[in-house]
Structure formats: C-alpha cells, structure tokens
Ligand SMILES: NC(=O)C1=CN([C@@H]2O[C@H](COP(=O)(O)OP(=O)(O)OC[C@H]3O[C@@H](n4cnc5c(N)ncnc54)[C@H](O)[C@@H]3O)[C@@H](O)[C@H]2O)C=CC1
C-alpha cells in the first residue's frame with residue numbers, strides 16, 4: 001500500500017476534532033487529495049468545511065483505511081456507523097486513548113484487521129510521533145499501511161505489547177500539553193522577572209523549540225546538552241539546583257504527572 005492506493009480507495013475519518021484535524025491537516029499538507037477523504041462528524045468545524053473533504057456523505061464501500069478519532073466515551077455511539085464497512089480488506093486504526101483492541105474486536109469482529117495507535121498533535125505540522133500495535137488479524141502489510149499513513153504526519157514507532165500503550169499515552173500522547181505548559185510557565189516566570197509579556201513569550205517559545213530541535217539533531221544525548229549549557233557556578237547551575245531538587249523538582253513532578261496520565265489510560269480501558 002502507498003499513499004496513492006489510500007487516495008484511490010479512500011480514507012474514512014470517524015471524528016474530526018482536535019486530533020483528527022491535526023492529522024488531516026498533516027495529510028493534506030503532504031499532498032493527500034481532499035476528495036479522497038470522507039469524514040463522519042456530527043459537528044464539523046469551519047476549518048474542516050473549508051478543506052474540501054467529503055463530510056457526512058455516503059462512504060466508499062471498501063475504503064483502504066478507517067481511522068477512528070472520537071473520544072473513548074463517544075465510542076459506543078460512533079462505532080455502529082462503521083459496522084457496514086470492512087470485509088473488503090479495510091484496515092481500522094483507532095487513536096482513542098485507553099480503548100483496547102478487544103473493544104474494537106467485540107464490535108467489528110476479531111477477523112477485522114485493527115491497529116491501535118497513539119499519535120500527538122504536532123502531527124498538524126508533520127512533526128508528530130505515533131506508536132502503533134496491531135491485533136492478531138493485522139498482517140505485516142496492514143501494519144506497513146498504518147505506518148505509511150501515520151508517517152505522513154511524523155515519526156512512527158512499533159510497540160511489542162498493547163500494555164505499553166498506557167505509558168506511551170502518558171509520555172508522548174499527552175506530552176505536548178506538558179511542553180506547552182512549560183512554555184506558558186517559562187514565559188510567566190520571565191514576566192515575573194520584569195520582562196514584557198510578548199518578549200517573555202517569544203523567548204520561551206524559541207527556547208523550547210530550539211532546544212527540542214537541538215536534542216533531536218545533536219549527536220550528544222540530552223544530559224550532555226544540559227551540561228553544555230551549565231557553566232560551573234553560573235546561572236544555569238543556580239536554576240538546575242532548584243529544578244533537580246529530589247523533593248519537589250522536575251523529576252518528581254514529571255514522574256507523578258506521567259504516572260497520573262498512565263493510570264488514567266488504564267482506568268479508561270477498564271470502562
Ligand atoms: N487531542 C490529543 O492530543 C489526542 C487525542 N487522542 C485521542 O483522539 C480521540 C479524539 O480526541 P480529540 O480530537 O482531542 O477530541 P475532540 O472532542 O476534539 O474530537 C472528537 C470529535 O468526535 C466528534 N464526534 C462526536 N460524536 C461522534 C460520532 N457519533 N461520530 C463521529 N464523530 C463524533 C466530535 O464532534 C468531535 O469533533 C480521543 O479518543 C483521544 O483519546 C489521541 C492522542 C492525542
């Protein structure tokens with residue numbers, strides 16, 4: 001399968017809110033024709049209506065891929081829309097947090113190829129990362145198809161076990177929110193030190209974006225990159241002594257935050 005096969009047979013998107021539209025923006029920017037995408041969503045956004053995709057119209061009989069991007073709590077109402085699809089080699093991909101492959105197998109049948117995926121919103125600018133795992137029916141070709149579609153909006157990693165999905169959700173699925181909060185709080189801290197709000201925000205955004213890009217591009221690991229910023233007895237050391245505090249510093253806080261997200265993912269999958 002390549003992107004032209006997906007374009008020829010059609011892609012169905014069930015739910016096009018924040019995550020669905022982030023991915024759709026990335027696919028359209030990557031050249032997927034809008035006319036090959038059918039969206040089902042009772043509340044299509046203005047942005048979606050301007051893209052030229054087919055919205056709430058009859059679906060192709062056997063689309064290449066159906067991607068499910070509704071909230072876990074909406075799944076019961078949304079999935080019956082899809083029961084008539086499949087059978088013709090359609091691959092189902094779900095990005096729903098905390099919704100197990102078994103849940104989809106109950107509704108769509110265990111003989112249906114299903115890939116569970118956890119993307120993140122930087123997909124909108126094709127800088128996302130998505131973790132995937134297939135059910136027993138999903139073939140190597142199905143996993144390659146899922147990887148092809150999702151790699152159009154960023155990196156793709158394959159998991160060994162579905163149980164890893166809860167922690168992945170806690171790290172990279174929810175992770176952009178932690179980084180956005182870091183930007184907000186870094187800018188607010190700059191303001192507290194007397195900088196104008198706009199300047200503080202520009203400094204914070206560029207610092208996070210630049211450090212992220214350097215962390216990805218550099219040969220050194222992030223620990224060494226941190227050391228490179230830290231002059232002995234200088235300003236960074238003064239800050240890191242606060243941030244790396246064993247009691248209430250970053251390590252403790254992030255461990256608790258990622259743990260809370262992971263546990264919530266586990267809770268959602270228990271229903
Ligand atoms: N927002 C994020 O950063 C991420 C979200 N996810 C997962 O993506 C899924 C969607 O999350 P968001 O996009 O954030 O939520 P959202 O609330 O922005 O989008 C959900 C969309 O589903 C639509 N919808 C509601 N009932 C429907 C139905 N019966 N049929 C079809 N569409 C229906 C809504 O109108 C809405 O546009 C969730 O399962 C979430 O766990 C996964 C990774 C990251």
Ligand SMILES: O=C(O)[C@@H]1CCC=N1
Nearest residue numbers: 096097169173174175
């Ligand atoms: O907050 C959530 O439940 C979803 C899953 C990962 C990011 N957003």
